[in-house]
Amino acid sequence: MKDIAREAGVSASAVSFALNNRAGVSPGTRARIERVAERLGWRPHSAARALSGESAGVLGMVLARPAGSLGVESFFLQLMSGIQRALAPRDHALLFQMVDDLDSECELYRRWWAEGRVDGVVVVDPRTEDPRPALLASLGLPAVVVGGMETGGQAPPTGPRLSNVWADDTAAMVTIVRHLYGLGHRRVAHIGGIGGFAHTERRIEALRAEAARAELADARSVTTDYTDAQGAEAARGLLAQTTPPTALICDNEVMAVAAVSVAAERGLAVPRDISIVSWEDSVLCRTLHPQLTSLSRDTEEFGRHAAEALLAVLTGGPGRRVTVPLPRLIPRESTAPPPGG
Incomplete structure (x- = not known):
């Protein structure tokens, strides 16, 4: 708020009045303050938390897939159940949102960061050319990526505030x-x-x-x-x-x-x-x-590992790569020798 006051040439109290929609400033001054606040990326909740030193107590997770793609698929429900199971004893919650595409997902991360909505994010569905690790690093937003990130022999992205939980x-x-x-x-x-x-x-x-x-x-x-x-x-x-x-x-x-x-x-x-x-x-x-x-x-265990890896980063630990056990093939009635085999 002090930065906004300095940029707008007004007092900090005037900024507080304008951004909290209170009387005490003229319409012209209010508009000038709002323009400066928008340019600086300020959000009320972000400032409040910065002043109090409190965390949001929330981890975010965004799914950029068509809504119909979830259907009756159990993977994400089990994954989120495992994440929440790890968060509950630590008084953290999971904020989940679906978006249409990767650009919308990246924009949501920017908004969450600006508003101080989340302490870190769980990133799913790694891409072959993925802008999200670099974006999150530039924002300083801790993250854990669920799933292997490397393809075509390329090494996965790394960072001090980025962890990765993956299966082979x-x-x-x-x-x-x-x-x-x-x-x-x-x-x-x-x-x-x-x-x-x-x-x-x-x-x-x-x-x-x-x-x-x-x-x-x-x-x-x-x-x-x-x-x-x-x-x-x-x-x-x-x-x-x-x-x-x-x-x-x-x-x-x-x-x-x-x-x-x-x-x-x-x-x-x-x-x-x-x-x-x-x-x-x-x-x-x-x-x-x-x-x-x-x-x-054990997809719930997968989710628990992801949450714990992110929580470790939030408490000052380094980013790390965690390998979960290889899935086990269970032969049942749907496979048999081919016709004439």
């Missing part, structure tokens, strides 16, 4: 492909998530590398927005090919269930005619008939 997507894809190869599958397709997401690109790269190593006759990936609609569309396209795949790997359980439905509409039986694997395990995978072979991991 490459090894997980290798586990799935080797399971299918062992059953006799040589034509494998991957219904992936959003292109440009680091984990999507790593899974695509891992499938290609493992297919080359095992000399698979055909291995391909199709990207989607994680919804059942696009998952079904991708499955239809793949199964309509002249030489369709004998196995599908789906990046979440919603798309895996959609693929089972598409197989049924084409008169194909799972797993007699087509095997299907879900990257995420959930109650859907266990209650569907046939039950879906899935990768299983």
Whole structure:
């Protein structure tokens, strides 16, 4: 407020009156003060906390995906549950917001920082070319990134106030492909998530590398927005090919269930005619008939690790990289040898 008063050529009390919408300043002075405040990026809550020395007691999390992409997918609900479980004993809360795109997400970080709304942020869905670590570093806003950030052999971004909690997507894809190869599958397709997401690109790269190593006759990936609609569309396209795949790997359980439905509409039986694997395990995978072979991991624990890594930075600790256990493949009824295998 002193900076605004100096810039506007008025007293600090005049700034307080103007920005708190109180009487005591003329309309012209109020307008001048508001223009200076906007230019300096000042927000009332930010100043109050700066003066009191108090933290916000809140961590932020932004999801830049289409709202419909969440559907019945369990991953983010379990992740947020794990984060909140770690925050509750420390009297911190989680502020969650959905936005349309990455630009909107970055703008929201700027606003949260200017308003002092959050002490730090949980960043999800790392990109192959991700502006967020550099932006958060420039703001001085502590962060933890959930998911591996490196792709194409590039090292992940690092920083004194940036932590990273990740699982090995490459090894997980290798586990799935080797399971299918062992059953006799040589034509494998991957219904992936959003292109440009680091984990999507790593899974695509891992499938290609493992297919080359095992000399698979055909291995391909199709990207989607994680919804059942696009998952079904991708499955239809793949199964309509002249030489369709004998196995599908789906990046979440919603798309895996959609693929089972598409197989049924084409008169194909799972797993007699087509095997299907879900990257995420959930109650859907266990209650569907046939039950879906899935990768299983403790997503709540993943969230707890992320929150604790961020809280450690907030209390003066260094940024660090935390590796969570590799997801475990649970073979169920949806995978079997291919037709004629």
